[in-house]
Structures are given as structure tokens and as C-alpha cells.
Amino acid sequence: MPKTSNPVRVAAINFLNPAPLMWDFEHAPHAANLAQRYTLHYTQPAQCAAELLSGRADLGLIPIAALTPDLAIVPGCAIASLDEVRSIQLILKHPHTLNSVRTIAADTASRSSLAYAEILFRKFLGAQPTFIPAPADPVAMLHQADAAILIGDPALLAIENRAAIEQQTGPCTWHDLAHEWRSHTNLPWVAAVWAVRPQSLTHITPQQLTQDLNQSRDNGLNHIDDLVREWTPRIPLLPNTIHHYLTHNIHYTLDPDCIRTIQLFRQYAAQVDILPPLPTLRFL
Numbered sequence: 687m688p689k690t691s692n693p694v695r696v697a698a699i700n701f702l703n704p705a706p707l708m709w710d711f712e713h714a715p716h717a718a719n720l721a722q723r724y725t726l727h728y729t730q731p732a733q734c735a736a737e738l739l740s741g742r743a744d745l746g747l748i749p750i751a752a753l754t755p756d757l758a759i760v761p762g763c764a765i766a767s768l769d770e771v772r773s774i775q776l777i778l779k780h781p782h783t784l785n786s787v788r789t790i791a792a793d794t795a796s797r798s799s800l801a802y803a804e805i806l807f808r809k810f811l812g813a814q815p816t817f818i819p820a821p822a823d824p825v826a827m828l829h830q831a832d833a834a835i836l837i838g839d840p841a842l843l844a845i846e847n848r849a850a851i852e853q854q855t856g857p858c859t860w861h862d863l864a865h866e867w868r869s870h871t872n873l874p875w876v877a878a879v880w881a882v883r884p885q886s887l888t889h890i891t892p893q894q895l896t897q898d899l900n901q902s903r904d905n906g907l908n909h910i911d912d913l914v915r916e917w918t919p920r921i922p923l924l925p926n927t928i929h930h931y932l933t934h935n936i937h938y939t940l941d942p943d944c945i946r947t948i949q950l951f952r953q954y955a956a957q958v959d960i961l962p963p964l965p966t967l968r969f970l
Contacts, residue, residue, distance in 0.1 A: 692888055692889045693722070693723055693724055693725045693889070694723060694724045694725070694744045694745050694886070694887070694889075694890060694895070695724075695725055695742070695743045695744045695745070695886075696711075696724050696725065696726045696727070696743065696744070696745045696746070697727060697728075697729055697733075697734040697737045697738055697742075697743035697745070697746040697747070697748075698711075698726055698727070698728050698729075698734070698746075698747055699728065699729070699730070699731050699734055699747050699878070700728035700729070701731075701773075701838045701839055702773075702838075702839055702842070702917055702921060702928065702931065702932075703765055703773060703838070703877075703931070703932075703936050704747055704765060704878075705906065705913050705916075705917065705932070706903055706906030706907050706909075706910070706913065706932060706938060707747065707763055707765075707880075707899070707902060707903050707906060707938065708902065708906065709902050709903070709905045709906030709909055709913075710898070710901060710902035710905050710906070711724065711726055711902060713905075713909075716901075716902070716905070720898060720902075723889075723890055723894075723898070724745075724898075730795050731747075731748070731749050731795055731796040731797070731798075731838075731877075731878060732749065732752075732794065732795060732796060732797050734746045734747060734748050735748040735749055735752030735797065738752075738757065738881060738882075738883065739752065739754065739757075741883070744882060744883055744886035744887070745760075745880065745881070745882045745883075745886075745895070746880070746881055746882075747765070747878050747879070747880055747881075748878055748879070748880075748881050749796050749797045749798035749799070749877060749878050750798050750876055750877070750878065750879060750948050750951060750952070751797040751798040751800075751801045751951075751955065751961055752797055752798075752881075753879075753881060753948070753952070753964060753967070754964070755964065755966070755968060756883065757881040757882065757883060757968065758881065758882050758883075758884045758968045758969055758970040759879050759880070759881055759940070759948075759967060759968065759969050759970065760879070760880035760881065760882055760895060760896055760899055760969075760970050761896055761940060761969055761970065762880075762896060762899060762900040762903070762939070762940055763879065763880050763899050763900060763903050763938060763939070763940055764876055764877075764878070764879050764937070764938060764939060764940040764944050765876070765877040765878040765879075765936065765938070766874050766875060766876040766877065766936070766937040766938070766939075766940075766944050766947075767864040767874060767875045767877075767935055767936060767937055768868070768874050768937050769864065769865055769868050769874075770862045770864060770865045770935060771862060771863075771864035771865075771875060771877075771935050771936065772841065772842055772845060772862065772931060772935045773837065773838050773839070773841045773842050773931070773935070774796075774799050774802070774835070774836070774837050774838075774841055774862070774863045774864060774877075775835070775836045775841040775844060775845065775860055775861070775862065775863070776790075776803060776806075776833060776834075776835050776860070776861040776862075776863055776866075777824060777827075777828065777833060777834045777835075777836070777844070777851075777858050777859070777860055777861075778832065778833045778858060778859040778860075778861070779828050779832055779833065779855060779856060779857075779858055780856055780857040780858060780859070782832050782833065782859075783859075784806075784807075784811055784813075784861070785811060785813060786832075787807075787813070787815050787832045787833045788815050788816065788832055789815060789816050789818060789830075789831040789832050789833070790803070790815050790816070790817050790818065790831055790832065790833045790834065790835060791818050791819075791820035791826075791827035791828070791830055791831035791833070791834045791835070792817045792818065792819060792820060792834070792835040793820065793821070793822040793827075793834075793835055793836050793837045793838075793840060794819045795822070795837045795838055796837045796838070796877065796878075798876075798877055798878065798951075799835065799837045799863065799877065800817065800835065801951070801955050801960050801961060802863050802866075802867060802875070802951070803817075803835055803863060804817070804955075804958065804960050805867075805951070805954045805955060805958065805960065806863065806866050806867070806870075808958040808960075809954050809957065809958050810866075810870050815832075815833075818830065818831055820834070822836055822837070822840035824836060824840075824844050824851050824855070825851055825854045825855055828851075828855040828858070829855070835863075839921055842921070842923060842927070842931065843921070843922065843923070845860070846922070846923060846924075846927065848860070863875070867947075871947070871950060873943055873946055873947045873950065874937060874943050874944050874947055875947065876940075876944045876947045876948055876951070879940060879948070880899055882895065882970055884970060892970045895970070896970065903938055907938065910929060910932050910933055911929070913928075913932060914928045914929045914932070945967065948967060949967060952964040
């Protein structure tokens, strides 16, 4: 079958957590068929959003902080967590507490994760720490600031190497930001959703797009053991850790509670002047 003359340009994230969402795009028997409708490339979460917003991509798995009125959320899929997510860690050097932190070295890979941290401090704790952009090196980060924020695979690796890190930094307190959000709101934590520029869908229907993405997720969740085998050589984590992360830490369904989280997150972020208001979520 020849590729359509105008395939959907997809910006995706090359982290462990979206791997189930991408299953059909990367594996037989569906990959060849989807390749007729989509062209993929992988990038960082923040860059994924930038490409979508600039028109260099038509569909992107983007941080919820990057949603705008011009973008439509594709129903069904999410990168979320019902409590502890493990892959977003706020690490405090001893003797600091959440209320005493003044400087935070922050991995800038995800705009949403930083916004969650700012909401935690500014709205829930009434604090105003300074966020310092920094590469995802926990030891270096904690040598230059009271605390560090790690996101994605670097956060998972840091948890596994906690003892070695604290040998170099001294004792630390580790906070899971998804758990902090849940504790303050009783809602799941949501990192990212599929979003699309609706005007770009000239050769595919919204129904087909939604079906393709949700079917890929469902098939991915049915192949977790295969994903564990694929990812074990790619990331220095134990197979059981990867399996637990994909099956227990990450929640892949954009259910009503997750939609409520996006609304509340954007409301709080606007209240503390982190993000512009987004009064209404647009769905495809």
C-alpha cells in the first residue's frame, strides 16, 4: 500500500513510560499499516510540544502544561499515575524540609513536571523557592541547590542508585511529586496527553486517529512482558522494576478523574502565574 500523500507527522517521547502507547507503531502486525498514515520522530517532552505548537508536527504526546486553545486532546490515552509515579522525584538535602527549601535545581525535560512543583510550593505551601535549570545529574544538582527535581528515566535511575548518590551528597529526603499532588487534591497526577492540531487532519478522520492511538495502547498493555525484555538492555533497571513501573506506577487511560486533574492543574497554574489560563479543554 502506498503511503498517503499527507501522513500525520507525530512527535513522540523516547522515554520508558510512553512505550505501551507506541506499541503498534513499532511492532508487527500493525506497524506497516500505521506507517501509511503516520510519520514518527522521537524527541524530549518539551520539544515535542514546541514542534506541535510551531506546526512542525501535527500530533504530539505533550505535557499538559503545553495545551493551548488551538490544540485538541485526543480522547482515551494519557501518561498519568494514580499515586506514586517514581519518575518525578523531588530530592531535598538534609536538613531541609519542603518549607525550608530556597533553591531547586530542576531538570527542564518536562514543563508540566516543573509546573507541578511550582504549584506544590507556591499554592500548597506558600513558599517561593528559586528554580535553577540544570542537567539531570542529581549529585551536581544537589551541590548547587537545596533540592533537585529529576524527571523521567533519570528519576527512575536515581531511585535505584539512591545509596550511591547520598554517599556523595549526604542524607536526602525523597518526595514523589505525583504522590504530593494526590495528597493535596485526591486526584491522579497527569503528565501528558496526545494532542493534535485539528486543521492538520486532512487525510484521516478524528475517529480513525483516536482508534489507532487507543488500539496501540491496548495492545501495548497486552505486551508488557515483551516491553520489559526490550527495555532491559536499554536502561539499567531490573526487569521487575520496569514491569512494576509500567503496570502499577503509570496509568494510561484518560478517565474523568484525569480530565478533572488537567482542569484543576491549569486553574492552579494560572492562579500562581505559572501558565496562562485555559478555561475550557478542547477535545477531538
